[in-house]
Amino acid sequence: MKKDFLLVVCIALLIAIFFSGTKIQSVEQYESVTKDTITEETPIVYLSIDARSIKKNEKLLKPELLKYMPSDGVILKKTAYVLRKNDTAFDLLLRATRQNKIQMEYQGATDNSFNSVYVQGINYLYEFSAGSNSGWMYRVNESFPNKGISRYKLKEGDVVALQYTTNLGNDIGGRQ
Numbered sequence: 001m002k003k004d005f006l007l008v009v010c011i012a013l014l015i016a017i018f019f020s021g022t023k024i025q026s027v028e029q030y031e032s033v034t035k036d037t038i039t040e041e042t043p044i045v046y047l048s049i050d051a052r053s054i055k056k057n058e059k060l061l062k063p064e065l066l067k068y069m070p071s072d073g074v075i076l077k078k079t080a081y082v083l084r085k086n087d088t089a090f091d092l093l094l095r096a097t098r099q100n101k102i103q104m105e106y107q108g109a110t111d112n113s114f115n116s117v118y119v120q121g122i123n124y125l126y127e128f129s130a131g132s133n134s135g136w137m138y139r140v141n142e143s144f145p146n147k148g149i150s151r152y153k154l155k156e157g158d159v160v161a162l163q164y165t166t167n168l169g170n171d172i173g174g175r176q
Contacts, residue, residue: 035099036082043083043156047096049076051125051164053171060130060166068124075123076100078159089138089160090117090150097122109150116148125164133168144174 038044052073054061061069081092090106097104105126107118119136120126127135138149139161145152154160163172 048078049162089152117150
């Protein structure tokens, strides 16, 4: 009897510990991360997400992924967002994909040797989805920064573009 009681108490305690550190949200709550109101005084940054390089080379894309490709290759047109204190390019991308219900998968900064988040896939398009030289790259103000996306601190007016490459960036204006 005592053993059964102790077992029930231990299980209840474990369940309580597990749920005390877990934030439970609906899908709508998760995706609708606080949308900031843009005013004339608000510092603004911009973000776009595109995979137009695939539209030029659709034969490279795995056939089962064609259904995820927008007809023009643009996943998110250039959109204004409020620049929050200490925002990185990744913070902006995460906020935008949540608000616009765009699927994204990434590897955390502590999970790789670069100490920066690695964007694995957006809108079900992953690295190598269109060949061995394909994947996501980012640029800020038309330049490809020489640092990971979660290490790039944004400034007012920055224009961030996430672009899918099928040729190590050569097809989107990047250099090897």
